[in-house]
Amino acid sequence: MTVDVAPGSVLVLFGPSGAGKTTVLRQIAGLDRPDAGIICFGDHTWFDSAAGIWQPPQHRRIGLVFQEPTLFPHLSVEQNIRYGVRGQTTVRPRSDHRQTTGRPRADHGQTGARPVSEIARMLGVDQIGKRSARELSGGEAQRVALARALAPGPQLLLLDEPFAALDAPTRTRLRRDVRALLHRLGTRAVLVTHDRTEAMSMGDVMAVMIDGHVRQVGPIAEAFSHPSDAAVAASLGVEAVLPARVTASSGGLLTVAVARAELHVAEREPTPPGSDVYACIRAEDVTIETSSHARASARNRLPARVVAIAHEGPIDRVTLDCGFPLDALITRQSREELSLTPGAEVIAAIKATSVHLVPRA
Amino acid sequence: MDWTALWLSVRLATATTAVLLALGIPLAYWIVFSPRRWKFLVEAIVALPLVLPPTVLGFYVLIAIGPLTPVGRAYARMAGHGLPFTFEGLLIASVLYSMPFAVQPFSAEFASVDRRLLEASWSLGASRLATFARIVLPLSIRGLVTGIVLSFAHTLGEFGVVLMVGGNLPGVTRTVSISIYDAVQALDYESASRTSLLLLLVSFAILASTYSLQRSVWTKPRH
Numbered sequence: 194m195t196v197d198v199a200p201g202s203v204l205v206l207f208g209p210s211g212a213g214k215t216t217v218l219r220q221i222a223g224l225d226r227p228d229a230g231i232i233c234f235g236d237h238t239w240f241d242s243a244a245g246i247w248q249p250p251q252h253r254r255i256g257l258v259f260q261e262p263t264l265f266p267h268l269s270v271e272q273n274i275r276y277g278v279r280g281q282t283t284v285r286p287r288s289d290h291r292q293t294t295g296r297p298r299a300d301h302g303q304t305g306a307r308p309v310s311e312i313a314r315m316l317g318v319d320q321i322g323k324r325s326a327r328e329l330s331g332g333e334a335q336r337v338a339l340a341r342a343l344a345p346g347p348q349l350l351l352l353d354e355p356f357a358a359l360d361a362p363t364r365t366r367l368r369r370d371v372r373a374l375l376h377r378l379g380t381r382a383v384l385v386t387h388d389r390t391e392a393m394s395m396g397d398v399m400a401v402m403i404d405g406h407v408r409q410v411g412p413i414a415e416a417f418s419h420p421s422d423a424a425v426a427a428s429l430g431v432e433a434v435l436p437a438r439v440t441a442s443s444g445g446l447l448t449v450a451v452a453r454a455e456l457h458v459a460e461r462e463p464t465p466p467g468s469d470v471y472a473c474i475r476a477e478d479v480t481i482e483t484s485s486h487a488r489a490s491a492r493n494r495l496p497a498r499v500v501a502i503a504h505e506g507p508i509d510r511v512t513l514d515c516g517f518p519l520d521a522l523i524t525r526q527s528r529e530e531l532s533l534t535p536g537a538e539v540i541a542a543i544k545a546t547s548v549h550l551v552p553r554a
Numbered sequence: 555m556d557w558t559a560l561w562l563s564v565r566l567a568t569a570t571t572a573v574l575l576a577l578g579i580p581l582a583y584w585i586v587f588s589p590r591r592w593k594f595l596v597e598a599i600v601a602l603p604l605v606l607p608p609t610v611l612g613f614y615v616l617i618a619i620g621p622l623t624p625v626g627r628a629y630a631r632m633a634g635h636g637l638p639f640t641f642e643g644l645l646i647a648s649v650l651y652s653m654p655f656a657v658q659p660f661s662a663e664f665a666s667v668d669r670r671l672l673e674a675s676w677s678l679g680a681s682r683l684a685t686f687a688r689i690v691l692p693l694s695i696r697g698l699v700t701g702i703v704l705s706f707a708h709t710l711g712e713f714g715v716v717l718m719v720g721g722n723l724p725g726v727t728r729t730v731s732i733s734i735y736d737a738v739q740a741l742d743y744e745s746a747s748r749t750s751l752l753l754l755l756v757s758f759a760i761l762a763s764t765y766s767l768q769r770s771v772w773t774k775p776r777h
Binding site: 257259263338 | 668677678
């Protein structure tokens with residue numbers, strides 16, 4: 194597969210456990226050697242079995258973060274973060290490294306990486322530089338591991354489920370910080386995960402892996418909303434995933450703009466207006482009405498046009514156009530009673546509690 | 555008490571330990587990190603002195619360094635005298651005899667370092683050798699200390715190999731264990747018991763201090 198990943202954005206390798214995501218990541222890192230094939234990054238060929246090319250991990254200029262924060266236990270936080278920097282700052286005598294923290298310094302890698310101290314500050318680990326690596330909490334340690342991976346100014350950051358071992362609030366904060374940092378540094382990243390929320394909140398482009406093969410590559414929302422086949426759909430979960438933006442918030446109810454339409458969504462987590470989110474709607478939760486006068490509890494009643502009807506056993510999948518694509522699952526009896534045909538104008542009703550928002554980190 | 559013999563033993567043990575530190579670290583590194591399939595053969599050879607009677611080992615070393623082999627003859631030409639029944643000859647035999655006591659703790663400790671730490675280090679640009687020096691060695695202090703102490707203590711107490719290769723020359727090859735044997739042969743039980751007790755106490759003190767050190771240094775609980 195070939196993927197275009199813009200500077201500062203994240204490619205998600207998504208798939209169930211055992212799909213081969215970590216294997217791919219390790220091969221990109223140069224820790225495992227594939228039997229055959231080619232691995233290229235930009236103009237660099239890292240592996241080419243036919244041409245006999247093999248670049249060891251030392252020469253690939255990558256950053257690597259595992260699920261467990263694998264800090265060097267005998268070193269301090271600062272020594273950990275600077276571990277990969279020493280080799281690149283060739284002109285400076287080693288003693289000079291020790292005397293400063295906090296002050297911006299010219300520790301630039303070849304691509305103009307930020308000073309190490311700035312990366313440490315952006316990850317919130319600049320105040321704990323003197324502590325031993327084994328005295329840190331899980332969240333702190335993972336932040337240090339990220340700072341260590343980014344400090345030498347890698348051209349590609351490889352993340353193997355780095356947030357999986359953290360508790361939920363720590364995880365959310367760290368996702369946000371990492372994404373902001375990647376944007377600031379313009380560093381591309383590959384993130385391995387089997388967590389849909391993580392894929393949505395961190396990713397820009399997604400590759401879905403099943404049984405060792407990449408089955409689909411594309412922008413996050415597209416991959417979720419238009420799985421290329423049934424296996425991909427099963428691994429992603431059947432849900433419409435719609436890029437959206439929160440426009441207003443009042444009394445526990447959010448107003449969310451999706452394409453030309455507006456949705457009302459019950460606020461589960463505090464989400465300030467202006468936030469970019471993905472609105473996720475399961476096809477089972479979408480009901481179809483033909484009259485707009487019916488009184489019902491659903492907060493969202495969107496005018497829609499029937500685009501297509503597919504039969505899935507006793508259930509029919511009705512694809513609607515509400516300004517954005519949306520599927521509804523209804524029984525064949527309902528479909529016949531409503532006498533739905535492609536082209537029909539209907540109302541799509543969705544309860545405010547049935548829309549699940551995933552904030553972009 | 556035979557102070558000359560005790561001093562010789564201490565010198566021999568120190569020299570043996572130093573040589574084993576220099577040889578054992580690369581050898582243990584190779585055993586742990588080499589992808590070669592046949593490295594089990596090397597491991598078996600290193601471990602041989604654990605099961606071989608010291609006289610057998612001593613016999614082969616005596617032959618190997620003697621005038622019957624090219625190595626022995628070459629040394630004799632250069633040094634003006636042969637290796638058998640000299641301190642250098644004893645040193646070679648001791649290094650071989652104590653090899654497993656250094657190499658096995660070294661390699662066990664190297665192998666116990668979390669592989670992901672090595673991979674993290676490589677990905678940060680550190681070569682395999684630099685990774686070994688900056689990560690593996692510092693995290694293997696315990697195994698290094700154990701290997702050093704065991705080699706020292708084991709050499710201090712060796713008997714059979716020394717007798718075969720070194721003979722019994724006062725001040726040159728008569729180590730403390732041979733001096734005890736001599737004392738017993740001469741029915742000088744008093745001298746034998748004093749030297750034996752000293753050797754027992756020294757050995758115990760060395761081992762006890764090592765084990766106590768291992769408890770406290772690197773065993774802070776991790777989160």
